Amino acid sequence: MATRNDRAERNDRALLQAARAVLAEDGAHASVATIAARAGVGIGSLYRRYRTKEELFQRLSVLSLEHWIEAAEQGLADPDPWAGLAGFIKDSVEFGQGTMAPIAGAIEVTDEMSAKSRRGDDLLDALVRRAHGAGTLRPDVTVTDISLMIEQLGRSPLVDQLRKQGRDDLLPAATQARARLITIALDGLRSGSPDRLPGDPPGEELFIARWAPS
Amino acid sequence: MATRNDRAERNDRALLQAARAVLAEDGAHASVATIAARAGVGIGSLYRRYRTKEELFQRLSVLSLEHWIEAAEQGLADPDPWAGLAGFIKDSVEFGQGTMAPIAGAIEVTDEMSAKSRRGDDLLDALVRRAHGAGTLRPDVTVTDISLMIEQLGRSPLVDQLRKQGRDDLLPAATQARARLITIALDGLRSGSPDRLPGDPPGEELFIARWAPS
DNA sequence: CTGTTTGCGGAGCGATTCACTCCGGTGCAA
DNA sequence: TTGCACCGGAGTGAATCGCTCCGCAAACAG
Numbered sequence: 001m002a003t004r005n006d007r008a009e010r011n012d013r014a015l016l017q018a019a020r021a022v023l024a025e026d027g028a029h030a031s032v033a034t035i036a037a038r039a040g041v042g043i044g045s046l047y048r049r050y051r052t053k054e055e056l057f058q059r060l061s062v063l064s065l066e067h068w069i070e071a072a073e074q075g076l077a078d079p080d081p082w083a084g085l086a087g088f089i090k091d092s093v094e095f096g097q098g099t100m101a102p103i104a105g106a107i108e109v110t111d112e113m114s115a116k117s118r119r120g121d122d123l124l125d126a127l128v129r130r131a132h133g134a135g136t137l138r139p140d141v142t143v144t145d146i147s148l149m150i151e152q153l154g155r156s157p158l159v160d161q162l163r164k165q166g167r168d169d170l171l172p173a174a175t176q177a178r179a180r181l182i183t184i185a186l187d188g189l190r191s192g193s194p195d196r197l198p199g200d201p202p203g204e205e206l207f208i209a210r211w212a213p214s
Numbered sequence: 215m216a217t218r219n220d221r222a223e224r225n226d227r228a229l230l231q232a233a234r235a236v237l238a239e240d241g242a243h244a245s246v247a248t249i250a251a252r253a254g255v256g257i258g259s260l261y262r263r264y265r266t267k268e269e270l271f272q273r274l275s276v277l278s279l280e281h282w283i284e285a286a287e288q289g290l291a292d293p294d295p296w297a298g299l300a301g302f303i304k305d306s307v308e309f310g311q312g313t314m315a316p317i318a319g320a321i322e323v324t325d326e327m328s329a330k331s332r333r334g335d336d337l338l339d340a341l342v343r344r345a346h347g348a349g350t351l352r353p354d355v356t357v358t359d360i361s362l363m364i365e366q367l368g369r370s371p372l373v374d375q376l377r378k379q380g381r382d383d384l385l386p387a388a389t390q391a392r393a394r395l396i397t398i399a400l401d402g403l404r405s406g407s408p409d410r411l412p413g414d415p416p417g418e419e420l421f422i423a424r425w426a427p428s
Numbered sequence: 429c430t431g432t433t434t435g436c437g438g439a440g441c442g443a444t445t446c447a448c449t450c451c452g453g454t455g456c457a458a
Numbered sequence: 459t460t461g462c463a464c465c466g467g468a469g470t471g472a473a474t475c476g477c478t479c480c481g482c483a484a485a486c487a488g
Contacts, residue, residue, distance in 0.1 A: 007464090007465095008464080027241050027242070028240075028241070028243075029445095029446090031445080031446065032446085032448080033447085036466095036467095041466085042465060042466030043447095043448080043449095043466075044449085044451095044465065044467070045464080047448065047449080048464075052447085052448085053447065101375065102371070104375060105375065105378075148392070149395055151371060151372065152366065152367060152370065152392075153366060155371060156366065157366070157369060158315075158366075158420060158421075158424065161318060161319065161424050162424065165423070165426070167423050170423055173414075173416060173419075174416075174420055176414065177358065177359070177413075177416035179412050179413055180359055180412060181363055181366060183402075183412055184355070184363070184399060184402035184403060184407075184411070185398060185399055186409070187401070187402035187407040187408065188397075188398035188399055188400070188403075189398060190408065195400070197394045197397050197398070198393050198394060199393055199394060200387075200390065202387060202390065202391035202394070205384065206372060206384060206387060206388055206391060209379070209384055210372065210375050210376065210379070217484095217485075221435085221436095222435075225436095243475090245474075245476080246475085246477080247474085247475085250437095255436090256436060257437075257478095258436065258437055258438070258478085258479085258480095259435075259436055259437070261476095261477070261478080262435070262436085266477085267476065267477090
């Protein structure tokens with residue numbers, strides 16, 4: 001029917017997907033021209049849908065937060081506390097939650113964003129508490145440790161760069177290599193690890209501060 | 215005595231240190247103006263010492279590789295194979311070896327760079343083989359896995375961004391938080407981990423390709 | 429103390445890139 | 459065929475890039 005709307009919707013999806021990819025590759029200086037080109041869409045069309053670059057990134061943030069919430073809910077739905085937590089971490093890392101980090105502080109946080117962020121934090125908190133209760137998660141690990149790990153593993157310099165160089169042939173190998181790292185890290189999260197974690201447990205203020213305007 | 219040379223040398227050190235810091239914060243689009251300003255040095259002075267931006271980055275690469283080699287030698291000097299490897303990994307991550315990744319492919323690789331890189335690879339290989347022989351390192355982990363882990367942990371988006379925002383008060387907490395992640399990852403590297411690592415072992419071609427000109 | 433040298437900081441240069449505007453063209457709806 | 463909604467991308471001023479050049483001050487030789 002509405003072939004016009006169909007196309008518009010397809011363009012919108014392509015734009016958001018391209019924005020995520022370009023953000024991962026170019027980091028903070030991702031340009032709208034690159035995003036539009038990657039989406040196969042004119043710059044003019046991008047600006048009809050989003051009045052400004054910031055608005056596009058805000059929309060992208062909301063979508064990422066929604067994915068994050070959904071993944072946490074799925075993890076809680078798993079009857080096995082450890083499998084639920086591990087699946088959530090794997091999903092978040094592979095989805096690329098960490099790619100949002102470069103724009104933190106550079107865009108204004110909308111009410112919708114902070115609401116969804118709070119909701120996600122609560123879910124993750126429940127997920128971690130449940131794993132602690134079951135005794136499968138090493139007791140000295142905190143929620144912030146896990147958030148930090150997801151962010152740290154979520155940006156793969158190697159994958160980003162290979163993509164930028166157009167070495168798409170090596171991409172599967174690089175992604176697989178990262179999957180191995182995730183497994184290693186997850187094993188380190190299990191109970192019964194030999195070393196005590198050093199230092200004081202990190203607080204939430206680390207993650208709150210970064211979204212403050214610079 | 216040679217107060218002139220003294221000052222020049224101090225400037226040079228400040229430049230290199232600033233270059234490393236700015237590279238960590240701004241990534242690929244680190245500008246010479248920013249580097250000079252951070253070092254408290256005029257742009258003109260920077261260009262007396264290094265004919266071009268590329269030359270500065272090449273020098274920085276050599277110094278990083280030298281640190282990498284030295285850390286590996288120290289690790290091999292440790293009589294305990296596991297402690298030697300773990301210390302090497304910790305040192306490399308905290309030194310920030312990963313911050314060099316953004317300029318890979320953007321600068322030409324000098325002969326000195328590739329020679330030192332080869333030397334470092336050999337040392338790391340020996341370090342890993344020794345740990346495997348002692349049985350303390352999980353057998354399915356390869357040298358590439360470890361290189362990748364160092365790079366992945368070596369860039370801390372959180373630390374970089376907090377520094378960019380001038381929240382120096384939170385820096386110690388953020389660094390400490392990363393130290394916890396290193397411990398977790400190291401525990402995951404130990405023998406006796408429950409999960410087999412997924413996928414095929416990654417090959418070296420991943421790291422070789424990235425230094426090729428795009 | 430004087431004249432020379434040496435390294436210094438930063439204004440300025442052309443080229444490039446940025447986010448964003450504006451308009452002629454295209455193809456669907458009637 | 460006519461009207462028009464939407465599209466792509468050339469164009470715009472501003473900002474930033476790597477780099478050059480020059481006036482200046484301090485350290486040297488005499």
